[in-house]
Amino acid sequence: MLISEIGEVQLIKGLTRDIFPDPEVVVTGIGDDAAAVKTAEDKLQLFTKDVLVEGIHFLRETISPWQLGRKSLAVNISDIAAMGGAPRHLLIAVALPSNTEVEWIEEFYRGMKDLCRICSINLIGGDTVRSPQGITISITLIGEVERERMLVRSGAREGDLVAVTGFLGASAAGLELLLQGLPSQNEWEKEVLKAHQEPPLRIKESRILSASGVVTSMIDLSDGLYKDLGEICSASGVGARIFASSLPISDATGRVCRHLTLDPVSLAVSGGEDYELLFTFSEENLARMKDLSGELEGKIIVIGKIVSKEEGLKIVDFQGEETKLTRKGFDHF
Structure with a gap:
């Protein structure tokens, strides 16, 4: 009908x-x-x-x-x-x-x-x-x-740690499978497809983080790590350094990337639609965050640090080399 x-x-x-x-x-x-x-x-x-x-x-x-x-x-x-x-x-x-x-x-x-x-x-x-x-x-x-x-984007301070609440790049990996018309016969393919089609809900994490009193800024990861972290940096007047070795990339995402000859780090930083929470907090509160990780089944992962505005937005690769990148991620226009 x-x-x-x-x-x-x-x-x-x-x-x-x-x-x-x-x-x-x-x-x-x-x-x-x-x-x-x-x-x-x-x-x-x-x-x-x-x-x-x-x-x-x-x-x-x-x-x-x-x-x-x-x-x-x-x-x-x-x-x-x-x-x-x-x-x-x-x-x-x-x-x-x-x-x-x-x-x-x-x-x-x-x-x-x-x-x-x-x-x-x-x-x-x-x-x-x-x-x-x-x-x-x-x-x-x-x-x-x-x-x-209430948490906003503009509270990050130099020296703060940068953290996320879950895996990055899985949604982008799922989208790549869909765009290439590949079947989802394996569990690792089904996992990334679900990440793209049924994004996670982070209400519980948000409420616990906001009640902690130690989060200085927060944003959701809709347009990609670099673009959304760039929004925090712009609003807070700071820069950021993240570490490729610390990015939480699931085994399923890694397997899809190997299958499709994709760079998992690129998907993690620029893929978008992860819908995890990206937030900052003072390094002196790291022990408190570890306690919160226990409440949230270990979903808080530190991936970098807030630096001065002059240093800009950088990634440290697996060899320890720093690269300054322009903002990447989804853009409507």
Whole structure:
């Protein structure tokens, strides 16, 4: 069945049938001109928005509708986590060609709603319109964070250590497999494909890090390590040195790189869409971070150090040689 056969009203009724917003927080949800939610005086609301365009951000033939629904929300959750916050309310708008199958959009919403339930997010509104060509997804996610726990990009200081919460380059390796049309028969191929199609959620890590009181800056890794670390450096007025030998590259990513004759370090620093947290903290708090690693199953990995602005952004290779690099990573234009 096509969405053109049932119309907008019936489509919306079907997609929102099993949405149950928290009545203690949501005053009015879907069905009115605007949603109304209660706020707490001691917290800050966080707003983030992402647009995903077919052919640029995703290809329908390389991702299931369920995975796309989940990923569309997950990348916004990552922005809220980067601020130390928790996601709360979701609005979504989709532009769909009239020949889109109802089953496809239902599966897309199921992936998104499954994640809403896991993360206690209220889907409170949105819009559906006809697209002349391709699917466009626009998500607005509202989160909240305690005033004293909010983290930003601009707090890194010279001498701070640079750390991440998980593996780098796996998503880029998965994308390379998809673009080359290679089968996912091996476990290591399936692992990197999942990293790309079902990015990790770092809400727990974010909340623990923001509560620690020792993180000086944080950002999520959406556009690649060099570009996102460059954002921290620019906002903080510092430089950074990272070490190739310290980059957390999974065995699966390494095997894919050997199979496809790719450089795993290049994928780790420039691949993008890892959606791990990149953050800085004073070296004097390293023991505290090791304790936190125990709470987070060892997912905090130190990969470098903040240096002076004049030193710029550098990588130290496996032979100990420093190379100054220009920013790399995804750029829309």
